[in-house]
Amino acid sequence: xxxxxxxxxxxxxxxxxxxxxxxxxxxxxxxxxxxxxxxxxxxxxxxxxxxxxxxxxxxxxxxxxxxxxxxxxxxxxxxxxxxxxxxxxxxxxxxxxxxxxxxxxxxxxxxxxxxxxxxxxxxxxxxxxxxxxxxxxxxxxxxxxxxxxxxxxxxxxxxxxxxxxxxxxxxxxxxxxxxxxxxxxxxxxxxxxxxxxxxxxxxxxxxxxxxxxxxxxxxxxxxxxxxxxxxxxxxxxxxxxxxxxxxxxxxxxxxxxxxxxxxxxxxxxxxxxxxxxxxxxxxxxxxxxxxxxxxxxxxxxxxxxxxxxxxxxxxxxxxxxxxxxxxxxxxxxxxxxxxxxxxxxxxxxxxxxxxxxxxxxxxxxxxxxxxxxxxxxxxxxxxxxxxxxxxxxxxxxxxxxxxxxxxxxxxxxxxxxxxxxxxxxxxxxxxxxxxxxxxxxxxxxxxxxxxxx
Amino acid sequence: xxxxxxxxxxxxxxxxxxxxxxxxxxxxxxxxxxxxxxxxxxxxxxxxxxxxxxxxxxxxxxxxxxxxxxxxxxxxxxxxxxxxxxxxxxxxxxxxxxxxxxxxxxxxxxxxxxxxxxxxxxxxxxxxxxxxxxxxxxxxxxxxxxxxxxxxxxxxxxxxxxxxxxxxxxxxxxxxxxxxxxxxxxxxxxxxxxxxxxxxxxxxxxxxxxxxxxxxxxxxxxxxxxxxxxxxxxxxxxxxxxxxxxxxxxxxxxxxxxxxxxxxxxxxxxxxxxxxxxxxxxxxxxxxxxxxxxxxxxxxxxxxxxxxxxxxxxxxxxxxxxxxxxxxxxxxxxxxxxxxxxxxxxxxxxxxxxxxxxxxxxxxxxxxxxxxxxxxxxxxxxxxxxxxxxxxxxxxxxxxxxxxxxxxxxxxxxxxxxxxxxxxxxxxxxxxxxxxxxxxxxxxxxxxxxxxxxxxxxxxxxxxxxxxxxxxxxxxxxxxxxxxxxxxxx
Numbered sequence: 001x002x003x004x005x006x007x008x009x010x011x012x013x014x015x016x017x018x019x020x021x022x023x024x025x026x027x028x029x030x031x032x033x034x035x036x037x038x039x040x041x042x043x044x045x046x047x048x049x050x051x052x053x054x055x056x057x058x059x060x061x062x063x064x065x066x067x068x069x070x071x072x073x074x075x076x077x078x079x080x081x082x083x084x085x086x087x088x089x090x091x092x093x094x095x096x097x098x099x100x101x102x103x104x105x106x107x108x109x110x111x112x113x114x115x116x117x118x119x120x121x122x123x124x125x126x127x128x129x130x131x132x133x134x135x136x137x138x139x140x141x142x143x144x145x146x147x148x149x150x151x152x153x154x155x156x157x158x159x160x161x162x163x164x165x166x167x168x169x170x171x172x173x174x175x176x177x178x179x180x181x182x183x184x185x186x187x188x189x190x191x192x193x194x195x196x197x198x199x200x201x202x203x204x205x206x207x208x209x210x211x212x213x214x215x216x217x218x219x220x221x222x223x224x225x226x227x228x229x230x231x232x233x234x235x236x237x238x239x240x241x242x243x244x245x246x247x248x249x250x251x252x253x254x255x256x257x258x259x260x261x262x263x264x265x266x267x268x269x270x271x272x273x274x275x276x277x278x279x280x281x282x283x284x285x286x287x288x289x290x291x292x293x294x295x296x297x298x299x300x301x302x303x304x305x306x307x308x309x310x311x312x313x314x315x316x317x318x319x320x321x322x323x324x325x326x327x328x329x330x331x332x333x334x335x336x337x338x339x340x341x342x343x344x345x346x347x348x349x350x351x352x353x354x355x356x357x358x359x360x361x362x363x364x365x366x367x368x369x370x371x372x373x374x375x376x377x378x379x380x381x382x383x384x385x386x387x388x389x390x391x392x393x394x395x396x397x398x399x400x401x402x403x404x405x406x407x408x409x410x411x412x413x414x415x416x417x418x419x420x421x422x423x424x425x426x427x428x429x430x431x432x433x434x435x436x437x438x439x440x441x442x443x444x445x446x447x448x449x450x451x452x453x
Numbered sequence: 454x455x456x457x458x459x460x461x462x463x464x465x466x467x468x469x470x471x472x473x474x475x476x477x478x479x480x481x482x483x484x485x486x487x488x489x490x491x492x493x494x495x496x497x498x499x500x501x502x503x504x505x506x507x508x509x510x511x512x513x514x515x516x517x518x519x520x521x522x523x524x525x526x527x528x529x530x531x532x533x534x535x536x537x538x539x540x541x542x543x544x545x546x547x548x549x550x551x552x553x554x555x556x557x558x559x560x561x562x563x564x565x566x567x568x569x570x571x572x573x574x575x576x577x578x579x580x581x582x583x584x585x586x587x588x589x590x591x592x593x594x595x596x597x598x599x600x601x602x603x604x605x606x607x608x609x610x611x612x613x614x615x616x617x618x619x620x621x622x623x624x625x626x627x628x629x630x631x632x633x634x635x636x637x638x639x640x641x642x643x644x645x646x647x648x649x650x651x652x653x654x655x656x657x658x659x660x661x662x663x664x665x666x667x668x669x670x671x672x673x674x675x676x677x678x679x680x681x682x683x684x685x686x687x688x689x690x691x692x693x694x695x696x697x698x699x700x701x702x703x704x705x706x707x708x709x710x711x712x713x714x715x716x717x718x719x720x721x722x723x724x725x726x727x728x729x730x731x732x733x734x735x736x737x738x739x740x741x742x743x744x745x746x747x748x749x750x751x752x753x754x755x756x757x758x759x760x761x762x763x764x765x766x767x768x769x770x771x772x773x774x775x776x777x778x779x780x781x782x783x784x785x786x787x788x789x790x791x792x793x794x795x796x797x798x799x800x801x802x803x804x805x806x807x808x809x810x811x812x813x814x815x816x817x818x819x820x821x822x823x824x825x826x827x828x829x830x831x832x833x834x835x836x837x838x839x840x841x842x843x844x845x846x847x848x849x850x851x852x853x854x855x856x857x858x859x860x861x862x863x864x865x866x867x868x869x870x871x872x873x874x875x876x877x878x879x880x881x882x883x884x885x886x887x888x889x890x891x892x893x894x895x896x897x898x899x900x901x902x903x904x905x906x907x908x909x910x911x912x913x914x915x916x917x918x919x920x921x922x923x924x925x926x927x928x929x930x931x932x933x934x935x936x937x938x939x940x941x942x943x
Contacts, residue, residue, distance in 0.1 A: 002798050003528050004805050005886040014812045023804045026811050029669045029830050034705045041570035045795020048532045058556030059541030065553050069546045079469045081501050089515025090508035093529050096726035101918040102858045105511035106725040112456050115936040119491035125934045131582040134776035165776040172772035176628040220484050248476050250486055277547030277777025279728030302928035310920035314928040325621035325631045330585045337724030347456050347500045351492045353470030360471040385479045406550040433471045
């Protein structure tokens with residue numbers, strides 16, 4: 001029996017102890033007419049060897065592709081040590097650290113994680129992580145509405161240059177709570193959100209402005225001006241950032257005069273495999289003054305009864321298992337394992353290593369853009385400076401071009417037309433530090449080939 | 454020691470980063486970081502040793518019996534973990550084209566079909582990233598259903614007062630008021646009270662069955678009838694699905710929508726508190742509202758192909774809950790587990806988790822511990838109350854739990870459900886052999902003896918862990934959430 005260790009003798013002895021004749025007798029409180037018939041759609045069980053073969057075959061079918069897609073999930077080198085350690089049973093098969101004394105490993109990792117995230121974002125505090133970047137933005141919107149004492153509004157401003165996948169996740173999560181999201185158009189020449197687009201909202205009551213840096217198009221927003229504008233209009237600022245970029249770009253805590261109030265983002269670039277979109281983790285940092293409005297688990301450093309340093313869950317009065325219907329969120333887990341991977345990754349890279357990854361990715365993307373735009377009719381769409389992603393325009397229909405690239409095992413980028421009306425010829429491309437000159441050249445050759453066909 | 458405290462300026466794990474390149478000059482100086490981020494500076498072996506040693510300061514399923522009630526801490530097969538990290542799966546971009554994704558999509562499609570079968574539901578969406586998100590999706594669908602029928606008077610969700618805290622928190626996130634339904638002394642829902650509470654204002658009822666009291670809700674069919682007659686829908690919290698896997702299906706009990714915790718029932722690792730996965734299953738009425746994306750199968754020129762179903766296929770969907778499709782890697786592990794278990798294995802999960810729990814319950818009773826619901830069968834878990842020990846010896850359920858750590862057992866869930874005083878919720882799972890269960894009972898007997906002879910000693914436990922009991926009050930009053938270098942400490 002897979003994973004069940006009982007021998008026939010065990011079963012007999014246990015039934016005798018309980019005082020029943022069969023295992024079926026233990027289900028005698030269940031009304032007989034609802035007991036299950038044999039399952040029909042579940043196949044017969046297979047051995048580990050067979051299952052491994054099956055999975056290997058299916059995984060192989062999806063392999064051997066050159067990926068130039070970013071759009072919120074980035075292929076970075078992951079040091080071998082990261083998942084070797086994360087895969088240790090002591091981390092992987094532990095549960096939520098409710099028994100603090102028997103969970104100091106997990107708890108200390110989270111404390112170190114919170115420290116790294118707070119310093120990377122230049123914010124005061126961090127929680128222990130949320131599900132992913134998209135749901136972290138949704139939680140940040142809810143938090144900003146609770147935390148903004150100057151505003152009674154349940155409305156939030158979100159530029160359309162913010163990741164459309166995050167916007168749709170946010171919409172799905174907050175809409176039932178009477179919260180409305182007002183979208184602000186971006187400048188179609190620059191690819192960024194100009195102050196002029198916000199002027200219309202000046203003096204009106206909104207709880208927060210969301211600013212993504214770099215934005216979905218890879219473009220760099222004038223975060224300082226946007227932050228100051230929002231604060232002048234009594235809005236909180238929710239920063240959405242890429243953690244790799246923070247090694248070289250101004251962190252949310254340094255934006256404008258006062259810094260962002262809440263900072264969230266997708267943690268995947270920090271040592272988490274692309275893995276079809278999850279498990280990733282969302283990070284969330286904020287200013288000290290609003291920490292009690294933060295959702296999710298938070299770990300604090302304290303002492304034991306002998307005065308020895310230790311770590312424990314704290315501020316639990318915000319959480320669902322204590323506050324029930326009055327909790328800050330219904331969330332009860334964090335993405336512990338993914339967050340552990342990020343902590344080890346960040347320790348291995350350090351500030352300099354992370355900056356090197358950021359610089360190499362930005363440089364490779366510039367090289368890619370230079371190569372692709374040598375092809376007739378291929379050009380960049382926006383004029384704003386960028387980090388490691390760029391929207392390019394191709395002659396013809398982007399969806400068709402990408403499909404033909406896929407036939408050549410090239411994943412050419414994100415099809416912008418699927419998220420933005422009127423951008424049918426636009427592809428969002430990305431080349432991280434994992435791409436070398438030959439990879440970039442292959443993409444160029446494939447694209448030239450597709451376009452000349 | 455923190456990794457920060459072993460940091461040395463200039464120390465690096467050189468081979469892990471690309472050769473240093475310059476920041477492109479095209480990025481304006483005003484947008485650059487002025488001060489280097491305060492991150493550890495250390496070497497590769499130092500990092501490996503630090504985190505390996507930290508891992509050893511944890512209890513885990515791989516190292517200890519971990520009978521945490523309502524959490525289903527069963528063995529997490531290594532094969533599943535290895536499969537999910539195969540390069541083709543780990544390296545697949547979430548937005549990869551469908552032609553490069555048939556391997557992954559076929560696993561997801563088949564997992565949907567398996568989960569439909571074991572739950573008796575008509576449709577499954579895998580996207581919720583945790584049980585709490587599955588609950589959210591489920592209640593949001595209930596709301597969408599009522600709204601589509603122009604039934605706007607339904608403002609309340611009914612929830613038994615023994616329920617998990619996520620249930621009421623979720624109802625509120627979906628814009629509902631919560632009405633609590635009392636639970637009787639025998640652990641069953643008070644059906645008479647439910648009749649009073651149900652009405653035209655009822656959007657639905659959320660419940661777990663077996664309930665958090667560790668017993669099967671015997672009047673489930675009557676409960677379903679009452680709620681349905683009032684026009685509400687029934688939400689099944691899948692937290693305790695392990696108890697009935699292959700024995701009873703929520704769909705057959707009358708539930709309209711449910712979530713499954715794959716990190717419990719389908720043996721994916723808990724990871725120190727996540728990631729999990731909380732797929733939802735729905736009956737006929739809620740099919741149009743399922744969250745996207747879902748995987749569909751098509752027969753194209755005699756060849757089966759898989760594709761994403763999106764808003765175009767499911768126009769009334771409640772939408773997306775994450776940027777992509779949720780915790781795909783967790784779903785792959787669950788799929789592997791389901792395939793290895795197969796049909797027969799599924800039936801045995803419910804059977805042996807129930808056998809183990811009833812055996813332990815009997816042994817506890819024989820050892821003199823007080824059951825919260827004597828005379829009832831245990832399901833996959835059961836509750837004892839230590840209120841006599843607290844009253845007579847001054848040794849609480851928490852003291853017993855902490856002392857248990859010294860014996861090498863993780864403590865059961867303490868003080869939940871809230872309505873049983875000084876309680877332990879004990880869930881052994883099917884993957885434990887009876888010798889582990891016997892060892893646990895012996896430890897409890899021994900602690901009972903210690904409590905009678907030397908209560909103070911037990912109250913001071915644990916003694917063998919990396920730390921003694923922690924000062925939680927100090928942790929909350931003098932918040933220390935982020936390490937800062939000594940010089941900058943205020």
